[in-house]
Amino acid sequence: MTARDPAFRCASASRLRDEPAAGTASTVRAFLLIEHSGPWGVDALRDARLPDGLGEAVTRAAKTAKVRPLLIRRTKRGARSEGTRVFAAFAHPSRSWLETTVLDDPHQLLDLDLAALGAGRSPGLSPCEETLLCVCTHGRHDACCAEAGRPVVAALAAAHPQATWEVSHIGGDRFAGNLLVLPEGLYYGRVEPVSALAIADGHLAGQLDLDHLRGRSSHPMPVQFAEIALRRQLAETRGDALRVVSRQVDGAISEVVFEVGGAQWTVRVRTSPGEDLLQLTCRASRDNPIPRHELLSIARTD
Numbered sequence: 434m435t436a437r438d439p440a441f442r443c444a445s446a447s448r449l450r451d452e453p454a455a456g457t458a459s460t461v462r463a464f465l466l467i468e469h470s471g472p473w474g475v476d477a478l479r480d481a482r483l484p485d486g487l488g489e490a491v492t493r494a495a496k497t498a499k500v501r502p503l504l505i506r507r508t509k510r511g512a513r514s515e516g517t518r519v520f521a522a523f524a525h526p527s528r529s530w531l532e533t534t535v536l537d538d539p540h541q542l543l544d545l546d547l548a549a550l551g552a553g554r555s556p557g558l559s560p561c562e563e564t565l566l567c568v569c570t571h572g573r574h575d576a577c578c579a580e581a582g583r584p585v586v587a588a589l590a591a592a593h594p595q596a597t598w599e600v601s602h603i604g605g606d607r608f609a610g611n612l613l614v615l616p617e618g619l620y621y622g623r624v625e626p627v628s629a630l631a632i633a634d635g636h637l638a639g640q641l642d643l644d645h646l647r648g649r650s651s652h653p654m655p656v657q658f659a660e661i662a663l664r665r666q667l668a669e670t671r672g673d674a675l676r677v678v679s680r681q682v683d684g685a686i687s688e689v690v691f692e693v694g695g696a697q698w699t700v701r702v703r704t705s706p707g708e709d710l711l712q713l714t715c716r717a718s719r720d721n722p723i724p725r726h727e728l729l730s731i732a733r734t735d
Contacts, residue, residue, distance in 0.1 A: 443714045444577040447607035448623070450711075456658025456704075456726045458620035458648030459604035461524065463500040463551045466565070466600070466615075467491070467542065468518035470506045475573050475716075477504045477601035483539060491542050498551035505567065505598040508590040517542075520565065521550050521558055524618025524651045526677060531565070531616040532558035565615040566593055566633055567600035568624075574602040576715045581610035581625075588626035593633055606714045608647060617672070618650035640670045655687035656680055658726040659700035663691055666731050667698075690734070697735035703727040 467478075474480020478488035481504060495502040505520075516535040519542070523530050532555060536542065546556040568586035572579025582599070589597040589612075603613050608622030612629060614636055621632055624645055632642045643664055648657025660675055669675065678690040678697060687702045703726070710720035 437712070437718075441712065441715060442577055442580075443575065443607040443712065443717075444581055444609045444623075446712070452607070452723065453726070454605075454608050454622045454645070454647045455661040456648055456654045456702075457605055457608065457622070458618075458650050458654070458657055459501075460653055461501045461618065461650045462553070463498070464520070464522040464524070464615060464618075465491075465495055465500050465502045465545070465547065465550065466505045466520040466522070466567070466598070467502065467539075468506060469504045473504055473571060473573060473601050477571065477574070478502055480573075485540070487539060487542065494543065494547050498547035500547050500551045503567075503603065504601040508586050508597065508599060519545070519558070520561070520615070521545075521556050522565070522616040522618070523550065523553050524616055524649070525553060526649065526651045527673070529616040529618065529651075530555075531561045531563065532556065533561040533563075534558040564596050564636065565613075566597045566629075567603070567613040567615060568597070568629075569601070569603050569606075569609065569611040569613070570599040571602045574716070575606035575609070577606055577609040578602070578611065584626050585610040585612065585624050585629045589629050589633060592630055596633075605647060611647075612645075613650075620647040620650060621645040622647045635670075636672070639672050641672050643670060652677065653680075653687075654724065655682075655702045655704045655726060656689050658704075658728075659687065659689040659702050660691070662702070662728050663693070663698055663700050663731055667693065669693065686729070696733055698731060699734040700731050701729040703729055 478492045517539045521532045550556040568582050569578045570582035610624040612621040612624045676692045681688045689700045691698045707723040
C-alpha cells in the first residue's frame with residue numbers, strides 16, 4: 434500500500450482537478466439525527482461515548498430499517514438539550530417531513546419505530562415544521578470536514594441559531610464544506626460562510642442555489658445530475674418547480690422525464706466510472722475511480 438501524505442487534503446485536490454459536484458449526494462431518504470455533544474471518534478456512533486454499546490445497536494437497527502443514523506450537536510461544545518434531542522426526517526421527493534422528540538434516556542433510541550421511518554411512515558414522534566441546517570464538522574473522519582465546516586457552521590449558527598447543527602459524516606468529504614438541509618435532503622458542497630448564508634436565506638424563500646447544489650438525496654445520482662442540468666438550462670431555482678415523472682435505465686444511460694410548469698422535459702445522462710484511480714478522502718487507504726456524469730441531451734418532449 435502506498436504511504437499517504439498526512440498533509441494531503443481531499444477537498445483541495447478535488448477543486449484543483451475541477452471535479453463537478455452535481456450528482457454526488459448520498460442516496461438517502463430516511464434520516465435519524467441523535468444529539469450527542471461529546472467527541473464522535475472516527476466512526477461516529479460506534480466511537481462516541483454512548484452507554485452499553487448503544488451506538489452499535491442503533492447502527493444495526495438503522496441498517497436493517499434502511500435509515501441513516503447521524504450524530505448532531507450545537508456549535509458551542511457542551512451546549513445540549515435536557516435529555517437527548519432526536520429528529521426523524523424523511524426526504525420524499527415532493528412531500529418531505531420532519532418529526533422530533535427529547536428522550537429522557539438514550540436507551541429509548543432502541544424503542545423508536547425505525548422500520549416505519551425507513552418506509553416513509555411516522556415513527557411516532559411530534560411533527561416539526563423547522564428547517565435543519567446540518568454542517569459536517571466530523572474532523573476525526575476527515576480533516577477537510579472540520580477545516581471547511583467549522584467556519585460555515587459558525588456563520589450559520591450566528592444567523593440561524595435554532596436551525597443550525599453540526600453533523601457527523603454525511604458523505605462526499607472532498608466537497609467540504611458540506612451542508613445538508615433537512616427534511617428535503619438537499620446536499621450542498623464547497624460551501625463557505627458567505628455562500629452558506631445565501632443558501633440558507635434562499636432555502637427559506639423556496640429557492641435552490643445551483644452553484645453549490647450536489648443533489649437531492651431522495652434521487653439516484655444520475656437523476657440528481659439530470660435535475661441540476663435541467664434547472665440550469667431553464668434558470669429554474671424554485672425548489673418545488675420540478676417533478677420526476679419517470680426514469681428509464683439502459684446500461685450506463687439514464688433517461689429522466691421531468692414535469693416543469695405543465696411541460697415535460699426529457700434529460701439523458703451517461704454515468705460511467707472514471708478512468709483514473711484517485712485518493713478521494715484524506716484518510717483513504719486505497720485509490721478509487723470517480724463516477725462521471727455526462728449530459729447527452731435535454732429536450733422538451735410533451
